[in-house]
Amino acid sequence: xxxxxxxxxxxxxxVCGLHGILITDREGVPIMKTVFEGMPDFTIRxxxxxxxxxxxxxxxxxxxxxLKHVVSNYTNHRLVAVNFHSVIxxxxxxxxxxxxxxxxxxxxxxxxxxxxxxxxxx
Numbered sequence: 456x457x458x459x460x461x462x463x464x465x466x467x468x469x470v471c472g473l474h475g476i477l478i479t480d481r482e483g484v485p486i487m488k489t490v491f492e493g494m495p496d497f498t499i500r501x502x503x504x505x506x507x508x509x510x511x512x513x514x515x516x517x518x519x520x521x522l523k524h525v526v527s528n529y530t531n532h533r534l535v536a537v538n539f540h541s542v543i544x545x546x547x548x549x550x551x552x553x554x555x556x557x558x559x560x561x562x563x564x565x566x567x568x569x570x571x572x573x574x575x576x577x
Contacts, residue, residue: 456487456574462567464489466560472552474532477545478571479504481512486542486575494547495532507536508543524561526554537561539568541576 467473468491475494478487483505497503507525514522527534528550535546535557544564546557 456571459567459571459574460487460489463487463564466563466567467546467557470548470553470556470560472533472548472550473546473557474549475547477504477547478568479508479543479545480575481508481541481543483508483543486571493549503534504543504545507534507545511536511538511543524558539565539572542568542572544568 463476467476473491475488475490477485477499479485483501485499485504488499507527510525511522514520521538523538525534525536527536531550533548533550533552533554535548535552535554537544537546537558544561546552548557
């Protein structure tokens with residue numbers, strides 16, 4: 456598990472404005488958390504994490520197709536939730552977080568997320 460954390464940290468450590476990464480299951484239960492600096496406490500509340508999961512699931516139920524990611528802008532923070540099917544990776548950053556960079560890097564961590572799924576769900 457620590458090797459997976461290091462792989463994810465290595466990919467995203469240089470992203471300006473990123474405070475942390477939360478990886479959860481479909482119910483919003485945290486699997487892994489990485490904090491870089493200044494991550495606000497409200498971002499790890501189960502209700503907030505579950506709301507991103509609900510948005511991803513309800514979009515598919517409405518016939519709009521599979522939702523790949525959700526970007527939430529708050530006053531001082533941005534959250535980017537990326538759908539890896541049974542796992543959701545939520546990236547927490549400041550107002551200056553480059554959301555498109557986060558989304559473009561999701562393909563780089565897909566193999567790591569796949570390994571994490573094997574560990575957790577087997």
